[in-house]
Amino acid sequence: MPSIKKVAEVAGVSVGTVSHVITGSVPVSEELRLKVQAAIRELNYHPNHVARSLKTSKTRTLGIIVPDMTISFFPQIIRGAETAARKRGYFLIAVNSDDDGERQKDLLSLLRSQRVEGILLVVAAGTTPISQISRILDAGIPIVCLDRIPDRVAVDSVSVEDAEAAAMGVEHLISMGLRRIAVVTGPLTLKNERRRVQGYRQALERAGIPVEEQLIWQGNLRTADVAALCREKLADAGSRPEAVFCTNGPTALGALRALRDCGLDAPRDIAFATFDELTVDDIFSPSITAVVQPAYDIGSQAANLLLDRIEQVAGLDKTVTIRLAANLKVGESSRWAGHGLGCPAPAAR
Amino acid sequence: MPSIKKVAEVAGVSVGTVSHVITGSVPVSEELRLKVQAAIRELNYHPNHVARSLKTSKTRTLGIIVPDMTISFFPQIIRGAETAARKRGYFLIAVNSDDDGERQKDLLSLLRSQRVEGILLVVAAGTTPISQISRILDAGIPIVCLDRIPDRVAVDSVSVEDAEAAAMGVEHLISMGLRRIAVVTGPLTLKNERRRVQGYRQALERAGIPVEEQLIWQGNLRTADVAALCREKLADAGSRPEAVFCTNGPTALGALRALRDCGLDAPRDIAFATFDELTVDDIFSPSITAVVQPAYDIGSQAANLLLDRIEQVAGLDKTVTIRLAANLKVGESSRWAGHGLGCPAPAAR
DNA sequence: CTGTTAGCGCCTTCAA
DNA sequence: TTGAAGGCGCTAACAG
Numbered sequence: 001m002p003s004i005k006k007v008a009e010v011a012g013v014s015v016g017t018v019s020h021v022i023t024g025s026v027p028v029s030e031e032l033r034l035k036v037q038a039a040i041r042e043l044n045y046h047p048n049h050v051a052r053s054l055k056t057s058k059t060r061t062l063g064i065i066v067p068d069m070t071i072s073f074f075p076q077i078i079r080g081a082e083t084a085a086r087k088r089g090y091f092l093i094a095v096n097s098d099d100d101g102e103r104q105k106d107l108l109s110l111l112r113s114q115r116v117e118g119i120l121l122v123v124a125a126g127t128t129p130i131s132q133i134s135r136i137l138d139a140g141i142p143i144v145c146l147d148r149i150p151d152r153v154a155v156d157s158v159s160v161e162d163a164e165a166a167a168m169g170v171e172h173l174i175s176m177g178l179r180r181i182a183v184v185t186g187p188l189t190l191k192n193e194r195r196r197v198q199g200y201r202q203a204l205e206r207a208g209i210p211v212e213e214q215l216i217w218q219g220n221l222r223t224a225d226v227a228a229l230c231r232e233k234l235a236d237a238g239s240r241p242e243a244v245f246c247t248n249g250p251t252a253l254g255a256l257r258a259l260r261d262c263g264l265d266a267p268r269d270i271a272f273a274t275f276d277e278l279t280v281d282d283i284f285s286p287s288i289t290a291v292v293q294p295a296y297d298i299g300s301q302a303a304n305l306l307l308d309r310i311e312q313v314a315g316l317d318k319t320v321t322i323r324l325a326a327n328l329k330v331g332e333s334s335r336w337a338g339h340g341l342g343c344p345a346p347a348a349r
Numbered sequence: 350m351p352s353i354k355k356v357a358e359v360a361g362v363s364v365g366t367v368s369h370v371i372t373g374s375v376p377v378s379e380e381l382r383l384k385v386q387a388a389i390r391e392l393n394y395h396p397n398h399v400a401r402s403l404k405t406s407k408t409r410t411l412g413i414i415v416p417d418m419t420i421s422f423f424p425q426i427i428r429g430a431e432t433a434a435r436k437r438g439y440f441l442i443a444v445n446s447d448d449d450g451e452r453q454k455d456l457l458s459l460l461r462s463q464r465v466e467g468i469l470l471v472v473a474a475g476t477t478p479i480s481q482i483s484r485i486l487d488a489g490i491p492i493v494c495l496d497r498i499p500d501r502v503a504v505d506s507v508s509v510e511d512a513e514a515a516a517m518g519v520e521h522l523i524s525m526g527l528r529r530i531a532v533v534t535g536p537l538t539l540k541n542e543r544r545r546v547q548g549y550r551q552a553l554e555r556a557g558i559p560v561e562e563q564l565i566w567q568g569n570l571r572t573a574d575v576a577a578l579c580r581e582k583l584a585d586a587g588s589r590p591e592a593v594f595c596t597n598g599p600t601a602l603g604a605l606r607a608l609r610d611c612g613l614d615a616p617r618d619i620a621f622a623t624f625d626e627l628t629v630d631d632i633f634s635p636s637i638t639a640v641v642q643p644a645y646d647i648g649s650q651a652a653n654l655l656l657d658r659i660e661q662v663a664g665l666d667k668t669v670t671i672r673l674a675a676n677l678k679v680g681e682s683s684r685w686a687g688h689g690l691g692c693p694a695p696a697a698r
Numbered sequence: 699c700t701g702t703t704a705g706c707g708c709c710t711t712c713a714a
Numbered sequence: 715t716t717g718a719a720g721g722c723g724c725t726a727a728c729a730g
Contacts, residue, residue: 014717046461050402051707070424093442112395363701400723403706
């Protein structure tokens with residue numbers, strides 16, 4: 001691997017001159033510049049970013065930690081962030097925490113050791129990494145939290161308007177003539193889950209529908225567990241709700257599995273809507289009504305905010321909180337047949 | 350950001366000693382070790398990997414270039430590779446080429462500058478980066494190609510048994526009583542696409558069904574283009590095939606869109622099967638029959654092979670080619686109603 | 699076992 | 715405009 005020294009030697013100039021033509025920071029005569037460029041090509045020279053970073057203490061690299069990038073919401077965020085970062089001359093390295101607090105801690109440490117200049121973080125579920133976050137912030141490394149916003153830390157964040165988005169979904173169900181609507185949530189230790197439940201309550205209240213606490217089903221983020229929970233709740237035809245609204249992708253998959261296991265078809269027997277688009281085509285037949293988050297935008301806005309912090313953009317003193325609106329994608333699953341709105345829906349397999 | 354020097358100062362030892370306790374390469378007395386560890390904690394010290402890499406010329410980092418990590422096949426590969434890499438003490442940085450040859454070139458250069466120790470590459474469609482690849486190989490940086498294997502370069506590779514996998518899918522259709530089966534492919538400049546078509550031919554031949562060249566529909570990887578192509582082919586009810594087999598995810602989406610646009614339902618009017626699981630739930634109603642690639646395994650095996658190269662594992666002189674088997678996931682879309690096998694299938698929306 | 703020291707490759711003053 | 719030299723933080727001899 002040739003170094004700058006070798007290039008200087010071949011070009012017959014000093015290393016300083018080579019450095020000048022590479023960085024463009026200092027003017028170099030046409031003649032020497034051409035010589036240097038020829039030498040670079042000849043040697044197939046690639047500047048060593050490692051050495052450069054050591055010298056400048058700038059890596060022009062950002063890190064992003066997500067729970068699991070095979071969940072389609074996250075790659076979209078990553079792409080948004082990557083594109084924004086690239087536009088401003090930065091790289092993005094993405095890693096998965098598996099929603100494991102220990103691993104998240106290791107990754108945070110790793111990213112610090114890699115000397116990333118800022119971190120985008122989707123906190124692992126069930127953790128409250130307040131101290132981890134503030135230690136990093138104290139060390140002068142900016143962090144922007146995405147999607148899941150930890151409590152009681154002053155940290156920049158970008159997420160969807162959870163309450164409004166959930167309310168929009170529930171209001172849609174209400175507009176389809178449904179009244180007894182259950183909500184299936186993840187752990188309520190996550191603030192955005194709590195917000196979504198709050199949106200659910202608001203929607204019901206605004207419609208003058210009393211909130212039944214036993215229709216708030218708190219699960220976790222594991223599909224199998226949520227399926228078991230829902231099977232139990234759905235078993236009794238008497239108390240069964242007319243509709244189910246899920247606050248995230250994994251719980252939605254669990255709920256759908258439970259519906260199938262109970263021999264229930266949506267929307268024939270029960271209406272269904274969820275937060276987040278699902279990426280399965282093998283469980284559920286009718287198209288699914290979903291509250292869709294602008295994942296790409298969340299990623300790009302977060303990256304831009306982070307870069308503003310890194311580059312100390314003026315007028316950015318206190319904590320910035322960005323909340324984006326979600327969109328409602330109406331599908332067939334919320335078209336309750338009992339209401340006689342449309343043709344009978346196809347059966348789930 | 351404290352340095353090793355600061356730690357040494359606080360602990361009252363030399364930098365060498367600090368280095369020894371961090372790397373564990375040289376024994377250090379209990380007493381000093383504890384002092385050093387206390388200092389590290391107190392200062393919130395994180396070793397500078399940049400400096401370490403410069404010194405050791407080892408970054409313990411791998412790079413992976415994929416066309417688009419929002420296509421679900423790729424994140425699975427990345428996770429597999431990341432997990433394998435982590436087990437062996439390496440990092441993985443993932444970037445997207447957007448199937449753009451120029452960008453791929455830039456990324457390759459970038460990864461070299463980042464001094465990654467090896468590269469996992471899914472080549473951008475429509476490019477034949479032979480010279481790029483061999484330049485990197487010549488520089489002593491190993492590369493393993495995944496999924497799409499370039500022609501005429503001696504490079505390690507991991508992919509699915511394309512011909513056999515495609516044949517399996519087509520044979521399934523044949524077993525459902527279908528004979529006139531069209532195949533929708535991406536660009537045949539990609540070797541794996543060619544292989545899949547070859548598998549299609551073999552399956553037909555083995556079943557004694559003559560291959561009709563006009564049933565081989567070559568498209569590209571853009572859904573809209575493929576949809577247009579298929580609409581045209583499907584327009585005439587007389588020449589319409591009984592089944593469609595797609596050789597990849599994007600063409601499958603295009604074909605499905607065309608079916609919908611033509612008012613055709615699968616499997617009621619035409620049977621359908623494809624390579625790769627689709628991640629859309631909004632276009633197609635019945636569950637889809639798919640030839641599923643072991644994406645995670647492809648990633649992990651590729652990473653392990655790459656690491657073997659990096660670590661110069663013995664008995665690995667010539668080019669290694671790993672081919673994995675795919676699995677058939679039978680869904681409803683291939684259950685041709687015309688054959689009277691089951692109940693009439695639900696309509697696509 | 700512990701300390702000292704010479705670079706790794708590069709950028710950046712500072713002189714010429 | 716060009717060249718010479720110091721040092722970023724760390725590891726790996728080497729000397730003690």
